[in-house]
Amino acid sequence: MKNILLLGAYSDIGQALARAYAAEGNNVWLAGRKQEKLDDLAADLRIRYDQGVETFLFDAADTDSHESFLEGLPVLPDSVVCIFGYLGEQEQAQSDWEQAHRILMANYVGAVSVLNRVADAFEHRGKGSIVGISSVAGERGRQSNYLYGSAKGGFTLYLQGLRNRLFKKGVHVLTVKPGFVDTRMTEHLQLPGPLTAKPEQVARAVVKAERKKKNTLYVLWMWRWIMLIIKLIPEPVFKRLSL
Numbered sequence: 001m002k003n004i005l006l007l008g009a010y011s012d013i014g015q016a017l018a019r020a021y022a023a024e025g026n027n028v029w030l031a032g033r034k035q036e037k038l039d040d041l042a043a044d045l046r047i048r049y050d051q052g053v054e055t056f057l058f059d060a061a062d063t064d065s066h067e068s069f070l071e072g073l074p075v076l077p078d079s080v081v082c083i084f085g086y087l088g089e090q091e092q093a094q095s096d097w098e099q100a101h102r103i104l105m106a107n108y109v110g111a112v113s114v115l116n117r118v119a120d121a122f123e124h125r126g127k128g129s130i131v132g133i134s135s136v137a138g139e140r141g142r143q144s145n146y147l148y149g150s151a152k153g154g155f156t157l158y159l160q161g162l163r164n165r166l167f168k169k170g171v172h173v174l175t176v177k178p179g180f181v182d183t184r185m186t187e188h189l190q191l192p193g194p195l196t197a198k199p200e201q202v203a204r205a206v207v208k209a210e211r212k213k214k215n216t217l218y219v220l221w222m223w224r225w226i227m228l229i230i231k232l233i234p235e236p237v238f239k240r241l242s243l
């Protein structure tokens with residue numbers, strides 16, 4: 001039995017992950033900004049599974065609070081899963097710094113702030129697992145979502161560097177690139193069915209990949225090849241496309 005800390009726990013992917021980890025016999029610690037939503041999820045998990053469930057208030061954008069947040073946990077968790085994120089409005093973010101800042105905080109800066117501290121603690125202990133939910137959007141800058149994409153791209157590189165640093169210290173780092181997922185974040189978009197995963201699919205794949213100590217997970221295999229092709233398009237051609 002492990003203690004799994006889920007940051008952004010009541011996101012659609014987070015809820016599925018909480019169920020998947022609890023079903024595997026782990027204690028799940030739910031962290032997020034809204035106590036009522038944490039309580040609802042905790043109550044549901046306590047009914048379904050005979051595992052320890054605890055809740056903690058956490059705001060990724062409030063970086064000054066991250067040290068005391070981690071000190072407030074009962075013990076250092078075995079795994080930390082960084083799920084929170086914000087798609088935002090690309091067009092608005094191009095001219096509205098508040099919107100751009102929100103995107104950068106929720107997808108990159110907040111994650112680095114909390115995971116820097118987790119990484120040091122895990123390194124000191126010589127054991128631990130970090131899972132980051134990044135995105136294929138971080139693999140190439142596109143006009144339609146480069147604020148979100150650049151933040152996720154930064155997060156992907158951060159996780160890669162962390163993996164490189166911590167591998168020798170017994171700490172595992174998994175980067176997750178889910179592709180499209182059918183959640184609240186994407187409910188306003190027309191997503192192509194075969195390229196879209198359900199949150200439960202993401203959760204099952206993440207738990208399995210973490211157990212197998214994989215480095216990077218594309219939840220649906222097609223995305224690895226789609227992104228390879230997109231990355232191979234020469235920049236002089238790419239800049240003429242409306243992607």
Ligand SMILES: NC(=O)c1ccc[n+]([C@@H]2O[C@H](COP(=O)([O-])OP(=O)(O)OC[C@H]3O[C@@H](n4cnc5c(N)ncnc54)[C@H](OP(=O)(O)O)[C@@H]3O)[C@@H](O)[C@H]2O)c1
Nearest residue numbers: 011012013033059060061083084085106135180181183185
């Ligand atoms: N859906 C997709 O197609 C897709 C694809 C690739 C990657 N992802 C990533 O998967 C993760 C989960 O997203 P989802 O699809 O499950 O969408 P979601 O249900 O909208 O979840 C996003 C979550 O992030 C939380 N959050 C935002 N800003 C936060 C902050 N400053 N501090 C703490 N929590 C914050 C939100 O909490 P509040 O309710 O408190 O705002 C919400 O629970 C995100 O990182 C997203 O970028 C999603």
